[in-house]
Amino acid sequence: MSNKYVEMGMRSPVNLTWEVSLACNLRCSHCLSSSGTPAEGELTTAEALDLVEQVYKARVFQINFGGGEPFMRPDFEEILAACHNRGIMTCISTNGTLLDADRVARLAASRLVAIQVSMDGAKRETCDAIRGNGVFDAATAAVKLLAATRIPTSINTVLTAQNADEIPAMHDMAHSLGVSLRVSRFRPSGRGADNWEALRPTPTQLLAFSDWLAQSGDVRTGDSFFSLTSQERQGLGLNLCGAAKLTCCVGPTGNMYPCAFLQTERFKAGSLRSETFQEIWDDSEIYASFRSLRIHSCEECQRFDQCHGGCPAVAWHLKNDINGGDPECLERCVTSIADTDRLAKAA
């Protein structure tokens, strides 16, 4: 189900992902941005606040903050306040380790804050193997602080081979903590690319997850699993890539990209240090190419209307072809498993 109004072209994104810094106190093995030390030349406070004004003028509804760890920026709460003064909704992706009672109380003072705390396993050893020692406990403590407030809170998990079996348990854990569960897709960018083979879910795991997701309507996915979406989940989210149509990404130094998983020179749409946000949204050739993306190789597929070729970022990272079709879509998972079974029987 494509949306004709989206295809007409939006005056600005509905939301945007803003990686405010690459600074992070963790070194998660799947990090899409290889976070750790700040990038050279990250936006100053003045530049960040100016961007908030531009985003407000463009009537963007929501900013999804990430990084790195957003709270590593000393001025992050000032940036948030500027967003809230302009009525912009903010959702913060955080590792939770820098959330204490005082900070949570400040955040809870605004009705325009939602928070997702990253956790990558229902068991301490699973989570900490990816995120570092002690993180499971620190993140759980943060979730408990948040759950006691009115801040909409979720636990966010990146689906990997290591935690695929623990997703139902994570669902239970989120429920028992009084928060929701979000599962997002692992993509081979940043350290995720370095550790792709070790961490990627298998086709069998992806299919199992797709089946489980079909029965779990309260689980969020950030529209990241539409290539696996079953009939039962149609209507719960997008069934196509929203990059440059409904969303875009701002990096720590003010470069703009189609999405957070394509933050490379090849996909740089523009720099906020030389153009305005609106100019880049309106005139970028990179954005124009994403708006006219046609994944022809998938058009004959029976599931085309449900996924429209899947995630171009994954196609780019794995096949060097933005138009190549999602290598991990439901159909390809089924085919891959069938091929493996056939080979096993022949052997």
Add this chain to the structure above:
Amino acid sequence: MAAAGIRLHPACRVRREGFGLLFYDSRGPRLLFAATGNLLAEDYFETARTLDELPAGLSDGQRRSLTRFVDQLLEKGFLREQ
């Protein structure tokens, strides 16, 4: 359309687009595309409105459509009664 004031739900936002108005509900989240053309200004629902406050110069058909549209938005939760 209710006699009492009606305005945008606090969890919702609205902006103009070429086709009319785009509503955003952060609780979903969800979007609502409304082909209102030039009928309504972007900030129309930011103040409480009553039946008497429909834009001037509308035909009877447009008034009826607008009333139905407002009722639809109320039902869907994008607007709420004061």
Add this chain to the structure above:
Amino acid sequence: MEESKVVAACEEEPRVLEEIQVEELAIDGICGVY
């Protein structure tokens, strides 16, 4: 159709469809938050 009824039908004001079309779309972050 009788001529009188045809004339009457032509003299009626055309009923223009002025329904405001709406389309709802559920989103779930649009990959915005990873």
